[in-house]
Amino acid sequence: MRVAIIGAGPAGLSLAYFLKRSGIEAEVFESLNRPGLKPCAWGLITGIEDLVPLRKESIISEIKGFRIYLNGKLVFDVRGDRKLGYIIDKPRFLEDIASEVEVRYNSHVIERGGEYRLQDGSPLKGYDRVIEATGHYSLGKEHAIPAIQYITDYQQDPEIVEFYFYSGLLGYAWVFPDRNGAKIGIGGWATVDALKELVKGVLKGRVLSFHGAKVADVGIIEERLKQGNYIGEALGTVLPLTGEGIRPSILSAWAMAEAIKEGKPFEKVFKSMKIYSAIQYQAKIIKGAKEGKIWTGGLSRVLTSSDPDLVFKIAIGEFSKLDLLKLVGRALYDVLFR
Ligand SMILES: Cc1cc2nc3c(=O)[nH]c(=O)nc-3n(C[C@H](O)[C@H](O)[C@H](O)COP(=O)(O)OP(=O)(O)OC[C@H]3O[C@@H](n4cnc5c(N)ncnc54)[C@H](O)[C@@H]3O)c2cc1C
Numbered sequence: 480m481r482v483a484i485i486g487a488g489p490a491g492l493s494l495a496y497f498l499k500r501s502g503i504e505a506e507v508f509e510s511l512n513r514p515g516l517k518p519c520a521w522g523l524i525t526g527i528e529d530l531v532p533l534r535k536e537s538i539i540s541e542i543k544g545f546r547i548y549l550n551g552k553l554v555f556d557v558r559g560d561r562k563l564g565y566i567i568d569k570p571r572f573l574e575d576i577a578s579e580v581e582v583r584y585n586s587h588v589i590e591r592g593g594e595y596r597l598q599d600g601s602p603l604k605g606y607d608r609v610i611e612a613t614g615h616y617s618l619g620k621e622h623a624i625p626a627i628q629y630i631t632d633y634q635q636d637p638e639i640v641e642f643y644f645y646s647g648l649l650g651y652a653w654v655f656p657d658r659n660g661a662k663i664g665i666g667g668w669a670t671v672d673a674l675k676e677l678v679k680g681v682l683k684g685r686v687l688s689f690h691g692a693k694v695a696d697v698g699i700i701e702e703r704l705k706q707g708n709y710i711g712e713a714l715g716t717v718l719p720l721t722g723e724g725i726r727p728s729i730l731s732a733w734a735m736a737e738a739i740k741e742g743k744p745f746e747k748v749f750k751s752m753k754i755y756s757a758i759q760y761q762a763k764i765i766k767g768a769k770e771g772k773i774w775t776g777g778l779s780r781v782l783t784s785s786d787p788d789l790v791f792k793i794a795i796g797e798f799s800k801l802d803l804l805k806l807v808g809r810a811l812y813d814v815l816f817r
Pocket residue numbers: 485486487488489490491508509510511514515517518519520521522523586587588589612613614615616626627628664691692693694710711712713716717722723724725726728
């Protein structure tokens with residue numbers, strides 16, 4: 480069995496890594512000349528350490544707490560000894576995985592009518608499977624929201640991440656620590672101009688650079704799941720309430736490797752994982768807000784007025800139906816999920 484994987488992001492590289500460990504040959508094709516160039520805030524929740532190598536050199540800091548603001552007012556300030564996640568050096572983390580697998584850089588792949596070709600027109604030949612891990616690049620506007628980010632020299636507490644919610648925005652702004660300063664960004668169902676205006680209120684320090692990208696925000700794309708050859712953000716594996724995509728992408732790659740190894744349908748394996756239902760529940764909340772079933776301000780208020788532990792569980796997708804019920808209340812639960 481030989482597998483071609485398109486895209487050297489967390490999803491594509493992890494898949495190659497998992498397959499190689501199972502003795503299955505895989506080759507990754509990447510448009511760019513190295514991994515990790517896509518705009519990202521580099522936040523990683525704990526939970527994938529046993530799956531892929533996360534060396535201490537790739538960890539910028541360990542996250543021990545978070546602050547949540549609603550319309551500029553601090554509503555949660557949580558700090559403890561428990562490690563909640565990391566700020567990683569994502570390019571370095573990805574390069575580590577890439578060093579263990581076969582990657583062909585500067586190799587943009589084009590798909591037409593089910594045929595895959597490199598930019599010079601040569602077909603991808605000799606592969607039993609082609610898996611697309613192309614991230615947001617292959618998503619339309621209906622599946623993704625804009626997210627923009629400033630890199631500044633502001634000295635953010637290395638153990639604390641901050642989130643800023645607004646009554647008028649389905650989305651949020653963030654201030655994350657970086658190796659030499661902070662990453663300050665915002666994403667949501669709004670125009671880039673509106674996002675730029677809102678984020679001005681949280682910009683701190685001298686701006687060193689600015690970038691942006693789309694981020695999937697509607698949950699799993701069912702047609703692609705059924706097709707069975709997509710993983711990662713190209714499949715929609717981003718937690719819609721938080722924009723967290725690195726860990727879910729790796730988990731989808733794990734599901735694909737299991738499916739290939741065991742000869743099972745990917746859809747079946749992935750649907751049996753907790754991350755699948757977590758993404759889909761969160762997507763329903765976003766959909767409910769977009770359709771006016773929940774007022775955006777009401778949603779931010781629910782998130783910011785509940786028990787912080789519960790909010791954290793919901794945010795990272797480690798929740799049960801009972802947790803959701805506790806968060807949104809019976810009436811809203813019935814409107815959204817029945
Ligand atoms: C501003 C911003 C901040 C974010 N912050 C966080 C965060 O802090 N934590 C978090 O968990 N998530 C964050 N995300 C989301 C996260 O970055 C992505 O969900 C995650 O990287 C998806 O991984 P992936 O492997 O599916 O896709 P990607 O990381 O997008 O990788 C896809 C790769 O495929 C390559 N590619 C695309 N098309 C082709 C082609 N045709 N041929 C060859 N190669 C191709 C691309 O060059 C790219 O390298 C953020 C997103 C944005 C926009």
